[in-house]
Amino acid sequence: MSTEELLKKCIERDYEAWNDFIERYKSLVTRSVRYKLKKISVKMKMPRDEFRDIVQEIFLTIWEKNELARVRDAASLEGWLVMVSLNRTSNYCRGRIYAKPKNMVSLEADLFAGKPGISLKSMIPSACFNTVDMVESRELSELLKSEIDSLNHKQQLALKLNVYEHRKQKDISKIMNIPENTVATLVSRAKNRVREKMEEYFERNEGK
Amino acid sequence: MKNRICPSIEVLSGYLAGSLAGDEKIAMERHLTGCPRCRQLLVETYEIMSSRGIHKRCKKWLDLAVKNRWFMGAQAALILSFFFPAYFVQFLTACFLMGCKWIIDAKTTKMLIMIHEAWKRGEKTELDKELSGFKHFMF
Secondary structure, X not given: OOXXXXXXXXXXXXXXXXXXXXXXHHHHHHHHHHHHHHHOOOOOOOOHHHHHHHHHXXXXXXXXXXHHHHOOXXXXXXXXXXXXXXXXXXXXXXXXXXXXXXOOOOOOOEEEOOEEEEEHHHHOOOHHHOOHHHXXXXXXXXXXXXXXXXXXXXXXXXXXXXXXXXXXXXXHHHHHOOOHHHHHHHHHHHHHHHHHHHHHHHHHHHHO | OOOOOOOOHHHHHHHHHOOOOHHXXXXXXXXXXXXXXXXXXXXXXXXXXHHHHHHHHHHHHHHHHHHOHHHHHHHHHHHHHHHOHHHHHXXXXXXXXXXXXXXHHOHHXXXXXXXXHHHXXXXXXXXXXXXXXXXXXXX
């Protein structure tokens, strides 16, 4: 059965098709859940039964709310399923006790029960106490941010995927659905432009 | 917390699948430049889906290896027999046995055995019947 047919039958509440759907995409959902749990460092702390519960809950919610009807086309089904699994897993873990690392204290929380207003945040020295270096680094980061923001959206996205998300050009080309050569051009142009602007900034500062 | 202007995951998955076009695609790219949360979700999804491809390829090779395990074992025994001359005969025997097992297990061999048995019993296959009818018609 093709993915289109399967999707259509599942939307029409066909039990047999739904069983096929689970069989076909069970491993993908399981892998997505495992990936997310590993990423938020709760995989080791979570009992095996609970892990199965998450996978089961994902499929159950999709079936009960007929969420498959929202999927745009069969081509985006797998991506949609992975995204749903990732979101549901992080939502599931958000309220659980093992999602919070031990020995973690909030900066905002009061340190002493009887004395409100004394928090760790109030004890940390403010940025205004710091020296010129702090001001310079802030200025530099703002300049860098504004330069990146001034790039066109394609260059910006390619650069951010490359620099912030540490993706290779091959991956970026697949994510953005553009040829690899185009990605190379976009990234190199963006980097060159930002570099030029930063060099101008340093030259200006050295002259002062 | 989800950003109010974030697109739905249907649109995001559509972007990854390459099914968005025109203004919708541009709007999506503009959003992705400014939303680290959506960008991260997109990258994570891509990572899982690309690892699935690797899994599939690995499984394919593993299946092939399991299917031809006796043949590979026979080959390995043959190669090892040259590297360890002291156990040459033992390795050669292992190679022979595994080779025999591979031949017996092969689908074509099983089929040939079944055909041979049927032929010995004198059974006529469907094809034989059809051919005999055709011969009768012709001659």
